[in-house]
Amino acid sequence: MTPPVTGRRRLRPLTTAVAGVVGTAAVTVALVATGTLSVAQGRVGQGARQLGDPDYGVCRGTDARCYHDWGNFDTAKGYKVLLYTRTAGPRHANLGPALAPGMNPPLTETNTVQKALLTMGADNGFQVDYTEDVSQLASPATLFKYNAVVFYSTSRDTLDDAAQTSLRQYIRGGGGFVGVHNAFGTEYNWPWYEGLLGNANFYDHGANQPGTVETVNRKDVSTKNLPSRWEFSDEWYNLVPAPTKVRVLAEVDESTLAKGVAGNYHHPGHGDNHPVAWCQYYDGGRAWLTTLGHDAKDFTTDGSFPGAAEFQKLLLGGIESAMGKAPFCK
Template structure:
């Protein structure tokens, strides 16, 4: 990952732990272990696009730059994988303009610590629609965001905490309620991060 030139967007589709950190090199005392992190940072500074999906919030916990890429937020915990209602909170964005005002979806409904800042919220979950509440986190009240975007360090960052179930990505969207809307949202989000359509309106 030392050269990202030529890519219109980089997608973190549910990576885990320190995806960019070479623990073997670190243990050996190498000074080259930060090459992947440096490449991503420089890519963003050249105007690159970043897309983070679901467990993109469960990786690179100890890198402040990456937390900023996620909107100064990080994964804290989640409750049961359960049905809920997703609401559009910004209809102007390219990744939401085609969506209904709300729709049913099943996910883990991540809670975050810290809470996202300096971002534009796109989607939220109606917490009243959840049968059981989150884990130990006190919750986000009426605004529990699940997708947002921002310009970050010269580049574009579009992220969503949604996407736990493989069924949400299935070609046959009839097998997973809300999959069609989720896929429309993600595809348009990727295009916007790539700069192919207007970003973060």
């Protein structure tokens, strides 16, 4: 028998399965911690329960055998990322005004995300193309020119049928995907995409406020240079469903959120298990995800915005690992 747990135990996002009641027998609750596949012991945080664990019919999780190394990427030619920021609904201010059609159209001073990732790529040895033109995603042959595709605060139905098919074929052929912030508010009615996010979707969020991020896995390239706890401000997304079969990398400590975690649609938060970054293999490809990234100040470099440097390290590591430039999901 597992000994009782003392003190505060950090649990990973989990699924609650309720066994049937036989006669007067008590209900047994089995809790599976998805980050390490260990069984939770004795307690659960006071957050939302039973948020769903559907089967997407693909190989997914932390087992590298789910990855398809089919020779679609020649790294001798260097590394290249496609940044996609099209919005078909709410648009975050850090994206700036909508972009003109085509690839790499002119940017304004307020297209903060696009400019920041261009700088990140230039400083770290990979090329970044950017677009909000869905026709640029219409062919798998086009996507296979990129080692990873980054969806940064896209929203709603941002892909048409051709782009959906193309993205799925790209991932199945070993492509890398990075989903940032409102990538979780995208393609709500496409189950395959929900699975790509780790069996997760944006439901609501509370106040945009400071909080403490806990780095719960420091082996991954995206987190190995981060402190165990660091301050940051964000909207702290609440998720339905919540991620399963993933490796959780970072969580927010809900007790540090002075304005509370309950969302505008009354999600009660995730209690002791509120993930903000994770990774998984999915349907042949690699997927690295974070709900962080709301504010344009996330990309400041002068130390004026707490956690900006840590967020940039997190994101850079996620991009580099998703595209195969660094080890993935360790």
